[in-house]
Amino acid sequence: MKSATKCFFGLSLLTPAIISSCTQNDLNDTPFAIILLPAIGAIAVVGILLYLLMIRQRETFYSAQKTMTKNLLVSEIERAKRHGHRTGIMIMDIEDSVGRGIHYFLPGRTVNVEHVEKEIRKSDQFLQVDYRRYKVVLSHITADNSANIIKDRLLKIAEEKKWPDIKIGVATYPTDGESAESLINSAIADMERS
Incomplete structure (x- = not known):
């Protein structure tokens, strides 16, 4: 598990030394939730930004x-x-x-x-x-x-x-x-x- 976490964070930081030490098994052992969390966070941030933009446009229109x-x-x-x-x-x-x-x-x-x-x-x-x-x-x-x-x-x-x-x-x-x-x-x- 330690090597899987090390491999995942190494991929996210794009450190060549860590990436070269990763194997396919390390990636397969990485829990799915760890991989999915950044994607969910990005989707939430985009959704919030779109909502705020919509509110601003609506207020501008009604103003x-x-x-x-x-x-x-x-x-x-x-x-x-x-x-x-x-x-x-x-x-x-x-x-x-x-x-x-x-x-x-x-x-x-x-x-x-x-x-x-x-x-x-x-x-x-x-x-x-x-x-x-x-x-x-x-x-x-x-x-x-x-x-x-x-x-x-x-x-x-x-x-x-x-x-x-x-x-x-x-x-x-x-x-x-x-x-x-x-x-x-x-x-x-x-x-x-x-």
């Missing part, structure tokens, strides 16, 4: 989406100030009871971007900002309660189609806030109350 939502809302607020109308934001959180991709096989029992986009106006800007969180910039709202009407309509549709639990928060400019940040915070607070 860009959040920035885009804020920029859209800022430009929509400026347009509302200029033309004297209202605008708002709707934030939706959808229960994560069904895994990714499953909604294609279970129509009517899950909700995704396509389902919600069908139920809002074409002029509203719809973004997915996290795995199950969506933001809709509501452009050119006619009254302060228009955002709540849209919210109630979506909740009714969610109940009819048996979507999973859905939380919706809305905020309207200028009633609930004067800036994009204050509107987003008001919508999140409204969503948590519901």
